[in-house]
Amino acid sequence: MTERADQMPEAARDLRARRLEMLGDLTEDAFRMWRHHPVTRAVLLFLMDYRDSVAQRMLEQWRAGTIVLAEEHEARGRAAVAAEIAELRWEAMMAFYGREAGDA
Secondary structure, three states, rough: OOHHHOOOOOOHHHHHHHHHHHHHOOOOHHHHHHHHHHHHHHHHHHHHHHHHHHHHHHHHHHOOOOOOOHHHHHHHHHHHHHHHHHHHHHHHHHHHHHOOHHHH
């Protein structure tokens, strides 16, 4: 996903620590409940549909012979980010902040 907190410059680690502090009352149970909230489910569905739409557009351009390499790279990035956000897991978020999932 992204670099771990212990691999970042000190200023970035400080910023990440402040952000983690703001998330201090977030629990794994609350995260799970958020993932099942109707609005969250709608947003996650949108993200996956968006990813599929981007891929379909690129496939259509490829078939038509009109695809441009820079656009393909951008589309791949957009699709990957949408999927990464839609598939975000508690453990991955905690690892990003340099904490074990059970620490929160």
